[in-house]
Amino acid sequence: MTPNNIKHFNKPYILSIEEHKKAENTSLHHLVFGIAGSSHTWSERQKCIQLWWRPDEMRGAVWLDQIVKNGTNDHLLPQIKISSNTSPFKYENPIGDRSAIRLTRIVSETLKLSMKDVRWFVMGDDDTLFFPDNLVKVLSKYDHNQYYYIGSTSESHKQNIVYNYGMAYGGGGFAISYPLAKALAKMQDRCIERYPGLYGSDDRIHACMSELGVPLTNERGFHQNDFYGNIFGILAAHPITPLVSLHHYKVTNAIFPRMDKLEALEKLRVPAKLDSAALMQQSICYDAARNWTISVSWGYAVQIIRGILHPREIEMIARTFYSWYQTVEREGFIFNNRPYYEHVCQKPFVHFFSNATYNSSTDQTLSEYIRHDHRYPRCDWKMADPLPIARVEVLKRPDPYVWDRAPRRNCCRILPTEKNDTLVVDVGECREGESIEVR
Numbered sequence: 443m444t445p446n447n448i449k450h451f452n453k454p455y456i457l458s459i460e461e462h463k464k465a466e467n468t469s470l471h472h473l474v475f476g477i478a479g480s481s482h483t484w485s486e487r488q489k490c491i492q493l494w495w496r497p498d499e500m501r502g503a504v505w506l507d508q509i510v511k512n513g514t515n516d517h518l519l520p521q522i523k524i525s526s527n528t529s530p531f532k533y534e535n536p537i538g539d540r541s542a543i544r545l546t547r548i549v550s551e552t553l554k555l556s557m558k559d560v561r562w563f564v565m566g567d568d569d570t571l572f573f574p575d576n577l578v579k580v581l582s583k584y585d586h587n588q589y590y591y592i593g594s595t596s597e598s599h600k601q602n603i604v605y606n607y608g609m610a611y612g613g614g615g616f617a618i619s620y621p622l623a624k625a626l627a628k629m630q631d632r633c634i635e636r637y638p639g640l641y642g643s644d645d646r647i648h649a650c651m652s653e654l655g656v657p658l659t660n661e662r663g664f665h666q667n668d669f670y671g672n673i674f675g676i677l678a679a680h681p682i683t684p685l686v687s688l689h690h691y692k693v694t695n696a697i698f699p700r701m702d703k704l705e706a707l708e709k710l711r712v713p714a715k716l717d718s719a720a721l722m723q724q725s726i727c728y729d730a731a732r733n734w735t736i737s738v739s740w741g742y743a744v745q746i747i748r749g750i751l752h753p754r755e756i757e758m759i760a761r762t763f764y765s766w767y768q769t770v771e772r773e774g775f776i777f778n779n780r781p782y783y784e785h786v787c788q789k790p791f792v793h794f795f796s797n798a799t800y801n802s803s804t805d806q807t808l809s810e811y812i813r814h815d816h817r818y819p820r821c822d823w824k825m826a827d828p829l830p831i832a833r834v835e836v837l838k839r840p841d842p843y844v845w846d847r848a849p850r851r852n853c854c855r856i857l858p859t860e861k862n863d864t865l866v867v868d869v870g871e872c873r874e875g876e877s878i879e880v881r
Contacts, residue, residue, distance in 0.1 A: 468582040470574055472561035475502025476552035477520060478545040478612065478643065479568040481510050487568035489704055490691065492518050493711065494572045501557055504568065505548045507541065526551060531631075532638035543634060545643035549618060550627040561586035563623045565647075566615035569691060571707055575718040576684035579845050580661050581617055589622040589656045594664035597676075598766045599776050601668050605645050608658050612644035613689035614666035626650055661686065668766040669694055674792075675760035675782065678739045680722040682849045694763070697742075698794055699814055713741025713798050716807050717840040725854035725869045726753050728880045732826035737790075738836055738854055738869055741798070744811045745790035746828040746865065747783075748821065753878045755780065757851075787821035791828040800840075809836045831865050838869040853878065 479487060484506060491504070492515065503523040510522065525544045533540035549563055562581050566572060584590050593610025596602050602609075610616035618626065626647075633650040640646050651658070663686035667673065672695045688707070696706040714721050717740070725738045728750060735747040737756050747756075760782045765774040772779050783789045793811035800807050811834040818829060837857070844852075853872040856865070 468561055468578055468586065470496070470499045470578055471501070472559060472586070473500070473502075473564050473578070473581070473617075474552060474555075474557050474560050474562070475500065475520060475564045475566065475572075476548040477502065477504040477566055477568055477570075478548055479504045479506050480541070481506045481508045483568065484510050485513075488513070488515070488519055490569050490571060490707070491520070493704070493708055494574060495519060496574065500574065502564075503552060503555065505545070505551065507544060523551070523555075531634055534638040535641050538641040542641065542643045542646065545612075546634065546646040547630065548643075549623055549647070550630050553623050553627050560620050562617045562619060564615060564617045565612060566687065567613045567689065569689060570613055570615050571688045571691065572615060573685055573687065573714055573718060573721065575714070576663065576721070577615075577617075577686050579684050579719065580663060580686055584619070584659070586619045587621060588619060589625065589654070590617070590619040590659055591622060591651050591656050592617045592659045592661055592664075594660055594662055594666065595658075595776065596666045596668045596766070597775055597777065598668040599774055601766055602776065605641070606648055608652075609645055609648035610658050610664070611666035611668075612642070612647075614664040615687045615689075616644075616647075616664065622654070622656060625654055629653070663687070665689060667694060669763040670766070670768060671695055671764045672762045673697065674743070675762035675779070677722055677742055678737065678745065679724055679757055679759045680739065682723070682851055684719060684845055685722045709795065710741065713795065713809065716798055716800050717741070717838065719842055719844050720838065720840070720852075720869075723852060724757065725852045725867075726756050726878050727854040727856060727867070729856050729865070730880050732828075734826065734828060736854065736856065736865070736867060738867060740836065740838065740852075740869060741809065742795050744793040744834040744836065744865075744867070746793070746831060746834075747790050748787050748823060748825055748828065750880055751788075786819040787823045789819060791818065791831065792816070793831075793834045805839055807836075807838050807840060809838070810834070811836065830863055832863045833861075834865045834867065835859075836867045836869055841871065844871075851878075 502520045504520050505523050505525050528543040531543045593616025596611050637649045662681045663683045665688050667690040691703050696703045698706040720740045723740050727736050735751045737745040759779045761779050792814045796810045796812045798809035813832050853876050854867050854869045859866045
């Protein structure tokens with residue numbers, strides 16, 4: 443091999459900095475959504491899509507098995523398309539449903555709509571809640587001219603063992619770059635015929651990706667949410683990455699108390715509109731005078747905990763939920779997790795998001811969190827009681843470029859206030875020399 447060949451062999455095939463600068467930034471216009479739906483559940487599930495769909499900015503289609511009646515809100519939704527006949531394909535899984543074949547072909551059928559200026563095809567279910575601005579931010583990291591298959595696995599260890607750790611789960615949503623979608627469409631029907639025994643649509647997509655030699659690029663902000671019950675622990679300790687999607691709202695509790703499930707999800711629209719990049723991002727600090735640990739999940743909840751819990755512990759997900767197999771063992775999940783609390787005195791005092799406003803003169807948001815009216819166990823520790831704190835105010839300056847930098851948790855600081863029933867917290871980029879410790 444000549445020196446010139448060696449030089450060429452070692453050159454990575456990525457966009458140069460200059461090419462990145464010249465390239466138009468990825469926007470919602472460059473995304474096309476393919477949503478998997480059913481005529482039997484459409485009347486209910488369309489309400490979830492309305493929470494995130496922006497008719498004037500977004501393109502895509504909901505793929506159903508048969509025609510449904512026109513509704514009064516159709517103008518607020520993606521166009522409806524009817525999937526092609528898939529009866530010639532064999533389906534041999536004894537516990538699944540052959541609709542999986544119809545749904546796995548949504549990528550190819552959406553491609554055939556021949557929309558212009560497409561960079562990414564985004565797949566999801568009709569009960570997937572997307573956060574579009576965060577989705578764009580995640581996809582903008584990648585060269586859409588290359589073969590990319592981007593999503594996330596299940597949170598359930600057993601689910602991943604049964605189906606595959608290298609598979610993007612469809613309920614959490616996944617994205618396929620335009621050239622990869624074209625390559626998939628050319629071979630997908632032949633590929634499907636080779637896997638009649640698979641269960642669902644997403645494992646069939648994964649099988650075809652394996653034949654194309656394309657691995658999953660894992661982005662932890664896509665959430666399959668293979669849980670039952672209360673997912674507070676998941677949302678209060680979100681990984682340091684943009685929140686892209688939530689799934690399975692029908693089988694988990696409402697994420698805010700005293701609300702129905704869709705109403706609770708809709709409440710997230712307020713913080714998402716003000717500062718989408720910060721939504722659910724956890725900041726940790728301490729009220730040293732009162733010996734409290736404070737955890738802020740911006741736009742969702744603030745926890746006040748007696749005593750000092752170190753960041754390594756508080757950033758760990760608390761098991762407030764059941765696994766997809768109705769168990770609570772810590773080994774059942776793919777992430778480190780902990781009990782909700784070890785001692786009754788350390789049961790968190792939870793304040794849920796109430797409202798938020800933006801002050802243009804200070805370029806700050808003020809978000810308000812109200813204590814959940816809940817019975818807290820009696821505690822005999824000789825330290826300040828968080829019960830009198832009925833309200834938490836969080837000040838934060840929106841930072842739309844936070845994900846353009848190396849990932850780092852925001853810092854928070856306790857601010858003085860004369861309101862005895864209020865805790866005031868400042869959240870923002872960590873200052874030079876600042877770390878999360880008691881001082």
